[in-house]
Amino acid sequence: MSVTxxxxxxxxxxxxxxxxxxxxxxxxxxxxxxxxxxxxxRKLNYxxxxxxxxLVTNKSNTxxxxxxxxxxxxxxxxxxxxxxxxxxxEANKNxxxxxxxxxxxxxxxxxxxxxxxxxxKAEGAIFTGLRLDDPHIGKIKNSTFxxxxxxxxxxxxNVNFVSTDNKLGxxxxxxxxxxxxxxxxxxxxxxRNAQVSRKRLNAYRDYxxxxxxxxxxxxxxxxxxxxxxxxxAKKIMRLKELPTAIFVASDLMALGVIKxxxxxSFKLPEDMSIIGFDNISIGEYIEPSLTTIGQDAxxxxxxxxxxxxxxxxxxRLQKKCLLKPKLIIRDSCSIVNDGKxxxxxxxxxx
Amino acid sequence: MSVTxxxxxxxxxxxxxxxxxxxxxxxxxxxxxxxxxxxxxRKLNYxxxxxxxxLVTNKSNTxxxxxxxxxxxxxxxxxxxxxxxxxxxEANKNxxxxxxxxxxxxxxxxxxxxxxxxxxKAEGAIFTGLRLDDPHIGKIKNSTFxxxxxxxxxxxxNVNFVSTDNKLGxxxxxxxxxxxxxxxxxxxxxxRNAQVSRKRLNAYRDYxxxxxxxxxxxxxxxxxxxxxxxxxAKKIMRLKELPTAIFVASDLMALGVIKxxxxxSFKLPEDMSIIGFDNISIGEYIEPSLTTIGQDAxxxxxxxxxxxxxxxxxxRLQKKCLLKPKLIIRDSCSIVNDGKxxxxxxxxxx
DNA sequence: AGTAATTACTTAAACGTTAAAGTAGATTTT
DNA sequence: AAAATCTACTTTAACGTTTAAGTAATTACT
Numbered sequence: 001m002s003v004t005x006x007x008x009x010x011x012x013x014x015x016x017x018x019x020x021x022x023x024x025x026x027x028x029x030x031x032x033x034x035x036x037x038x039x040x041x042r043k044l045n046y047x048x049x050x051x052x053x054x055l056v057t058n059k060s061n062t063x064x065x066x067x068x069x070x071x072x073x074x075x076x077x078x079x080x081x082x083x084x085x086x087x088x089x090e091a092n093k094n095x096x097x098x099x100x101x102x103x104x105x106x107x108x109x110x111x112x113x114x115x116x117x118x119x120x121k122a123e124g125a126i127f128t129g130l131r132l133d134d135p136h137i138g139k140i141k142n143s144t145f146x147x148x149x150x151x152x153x154x155x156x157x158n159v160n161f162v163s164t165d166n167k168l169g170x171x172x173x174x175x176x177x178x179x180x181x182x183x184x185x186x187x188x189x190x191x192r193n194a195q196v197s198r199k200r201l202n203a204y205r206d207y208x209x210x211x212x213x214x215x216x217x218x219x220x221x222x223x224x225x226x227x228x229x230x231x232x233a234k235k236i237m238r239l240k241e242l243p244t245a246i247f248v249a250s251d252l253m254a255l256g257v258i259k260x261x262x263x264x265s266f267k268l269p270e271d272m273s274i275i276g277f278d279n280i281s282i283g284e285y286i287e288p289s290l291t292t293i294g295q296d297a298x299x300x301x302x303x304x305x306x307x308x309x310x311x312x313x314x315x316r317l318q319k320k321c322l323l324k325p326k327l328i329i330r331d332s333c334s335i336v337n338d339g340k341x342x343x344x345x346x347x348x349x350x
Numbered sequence: 351m352s353v354t355x356x357x358x359x360x361x362x363x364x365x366x367x368x369x370x371x372x373x374x375x376x377x378x379x380x381x382x383x384x385x386x387x388x389x390x391x392r393k394l395n396y397x398x399x400x401x402x403x404x405l406v407t408n409k410s411n412t413x414x415x416x417x418x419x420x421x422x423x424x425x426x427x428x429x430x431x432x433x434x435x436x437x438x439x440e441a442n443k444n445x446x447x448x449x450x451x452x453x454x455x456x457x458x459x460x461x462x463x464x465x466x467x468x469x470x471k472a473e474g475a476i477f478t479g480l481r482l483d484d485p486h487i488g489k490i491k492n493s494t495f496x497x498x499x500x501x502x503x504x505x506x507x508n509v510n511f512v513s514t515d516n517k518l519g520x521x522x523x524x525x526x527x528x529x530x531x532x533x534x535x536x537x538x539x540x541x542r543n544a545q546v547s548r549k550r551l552n553a554y555r556d557y558x559x560x561x562x563x564x565x566x567x568x569x570x571x572x573x574x575x576x577x578x579x580x581x582x583a584k585k586i587m588r589l590k591e592l593p594t595a596i597f598v599a600s601d602l603m604a605l606g607v608i609k610x611x612x613x614x615s616f617k618l619p620e621d622m623s624i625i626g627f628d629n630i631s632i633g634e635y636i637e638p639s640l641t642t643i644g645q646d647a648x649x650x651x652x653x654x655x656x657x658x659x660x661x662x663x664x665x666r667l668q669k670k671c672l673l674k675p676k677l678i679i680r681d682s683c684s685i686v687n688d689g690k691x692x693x694x695x696x697x698x699x700x
Numbered sequence: 701a702g703t704a705a706t707t708a709c710t711t712a713a714a715c716g717t718t719a720a721a722g723t724a725g726a727t728t729t730t
Numbered sequence: 731a732a733a734a735t736c737t738a739c740t741t742t743a744a745c746g747t748t749t750a751a752g753t754a755a756t757t758a759c760t
Contacts, residue, residue, distance in 0.1 A: 002468075004715095004716055004717085005717065006716075014739075014740090015740050016716085016718095017718075017719090017739085017740070017741080020716095020717065020718060021718090021739090024718085028737070028738060028739075029739075030737080030738060033739085047469055048469055048716090048717085049469070049471065049715090049717070050469045050717095051401055051404045051405050051471055051715090051716080051717090052405055052715070052716035052717040053717055053718075054401045054717090055399075055401050055405050055715090055716080055718095055744095055745050055746070055747090056716080056717045056719080057718065058351070058745070060401065080431055081430055081434075084434075084450075085452070088451065089452045091452075092451060097449050097470070098450050098451075099447050099448065099449055100438060100448050100450055101442060102435070102439045102441075115397060118397040119397055119398055119399070119400045120400050121399065121400070281632060282631060285605060285632050285636045286635045287636075354746055354747085355746065355747070356746075356747095364709080364710090365709075365710055367709085367748080367749090370746095374748090379709080380708060380709085383708080383709085399745090399746050399747070400747095401745090401746080402715090402745070402747040402748090403746080403747055403748075405714095405715050405716070405717090405746080405747075405748095406715050406746080406747045406748045406749080407748065408715070
């Protein structure tokens with residue numbers, strides 16, 4: 001078996017507890033012994049057994065992570081890995097382990113997320129891509145340990161919420177389109193069961209109603225897949241009165257939208273301005289490159305960990321953390337292209 | 351504190367061991383007691399403490415995972431998440447936990463990967479994106495527990511290797527170009543410190559030498575970044591005698607190559623055929639869409655787990671697992687475009 | 701009927717660590 | 731010089747589980 005604290009103790013002729021204390025740099029151990037302990041520990045190639053430590057201290061230093069990255073979801077392409085990167089960085093920096101679970105495994109048919117965490121004595125859990133119709137939502141609400149959920153707001157004593165400021169994101173997008181002269185702006189939204197869909201739709205509606213150009217018939221419902229974007233775009237093309245711009249609630253759908261318009265030999269962005277949401281990497285490479293609202297996905301990962309750690313420490317600063325999105329201007333939007341207005345704007349912008 | 355086996359035992363007036371055995375469905379416990387135990391365990395909301403179990407059984411059911419996804423690396427865009435998906439699925443299916451570490455954390459300045467695993471009593475470790483010049487390579491070689499490394503071959507008693515059959519991949523790519531009539535085929539390779547670079551270069555060289563068209567001057571060295579692809583493409587454009595096709599050792603570099611040629615108003619694919627390697631998602635969306643060699647990244651993740659689990663069980667079928675790549679034909683390659691040959695081929699293909 | 705085997709438990713011990721309480725011996729205080 | 735304090739340890743116990751060994755009570759065998 002492997003070298004334990006006992007072996008080190010024996011070698012030095014002291015008690016195991018003395019060794020433990022020495023290694024933990026406690027002040028009731030002489031410097032001399034500490035030095036000797038460290039030395040022989042190294043010589044014997046001692047490695048602490050974190051499992052034993054966790055058992056006795058009743059502290060697992062573990063956070064469970066669930067990334068729901070089913071095909072249909074926005075995250076599948078890029079964001080998931082960015083969240084994870086942020087989570088890992090912040091957790092490891094604070095000496096926490098990340099145990100990550102596959103969502104598609106049939107493990108979950110037997111045990112809930114909460115049970116998986118409890119068995120491992122995880123001190124917290126992070127969810128990304130959780131759907132409002134998930135069967136385990138109830139258990140999450142009543143969790144006895146801190147939880148951070150990215151992008152899905154759920155009420156619960158121990159539940160924290162991390163997201164992009166969607167309202168601001170939508171405003172950035174619409175301000176930009178508005179500034180380019182667009183007044184007839186359609187929206188393609190994600191599916192009903194994603195929190196962000198509702199947020200984004202509300203923000204869109206409020207913005208346009210305020211300016212008295214809201215038109216219900218210009219709102220379309222996709223499901224975050226590329227194909228749904230494609231289908232919605234087809235519907236838009238069949239409208240009697242075309243919009244001049246489309247605000248698409250995810251980049252993935254925007255890819256489908258672009259595809260559809262290109263197939264129908266629209267010239268982009270002249271004939272239709274398209275703005276996405278997420279800033280997935282593909283957006284840089286398609287033609288026209290996609291103007292979009294960028295989310296700070298790495299930051300969201302970090303904050304999901306921070307909120308949990310704060311709660312563990314008993315600091316309860318906030319339950320909610322909204323990160324600022326930013327407008328990323330590329331080539332998929334142009335100044336509005338309808339006669340007079342077009343000309344006016346062109347002059348003004350020059 | 352939480353409910354333990356003891357609480358259940360007390361409630362039923364039996365010993366804790368009896369409860370443990372009942373829950374583990376041992377045969378020296380009566381069906382009657384088993385039923386009662388299960389029932390009260392549920393009633394009391396008992397959750398097993400896996401930490402205690404791990405300590406006493408000396409089995410952590412944990413595999414450590416290290417994904418080196420620094421910006422410069424191919425994986426950063428897509429493959430990392432696919433590997434992880436495969437790893438998770440296979441591990442969780444077999445009741446193993448995945449503990450994943452951030453590589454950029456300064457944790458690693460203090461402790462080696464091996465130490466991190468040993469402390470947690472991980473039964474195995476998986477590395478992806480490991481570089482040959484990594485400072486901890488020596489410790490990996492001498493590991494006392496099984497390790498799987500994706501895409502980097504390292505000799506070592508307990509080290510398994512999972513990769514794409516690169517030789518086959520290169521042959522698929524070159525066969526395809528050859529079939530389109532290309533004879534002057536350049537290569538843009540990745541950096542020296544990636545195993546796959548060497549493999550791919552050797553396969554490329556062998557293939558062309560066999561057909562007596564190898565030309566050393568057509569080999570360029572990138573470093574897997576998009577920009578390096580761009581730079582190499584610029585060099586290629588300055589050649590006196592242009593190649594008609596370029597085999598690029600990663601899709602990410604191929605993106606840079608395409609960018610460079612488009613900027614110099616080459617018509618793609620007519621003026622230059624480009625084939626990549628990896629099949630990252632962006633390839634589908636750029637113009638022209640990228641013909642490439644697809645890797646079974648999810649499968650690689652799964653196999654990296656399987657090899658470790660086999661070794662743990664004492665089954666030592668193989669140390670090496672090469673997954674079959676496949677040619678993914680899109681629009682970035684055309685039949686060769688130089689006079690006679692072009693015409694001939696066109697006739698033959700029609 | 702008496703011994704052997706089986707059933708269904710129990711008790712003791714262990715896994716490697718740490719927290720809490722105890723204790724000699726040295727040092728300081730008064 | 732006696733009491734109080736401090737230093738540097740040691741001993742005991744615990745964390746929640748499992749394995750191994752033990753033991754009554756029942757059943758089976760000859």
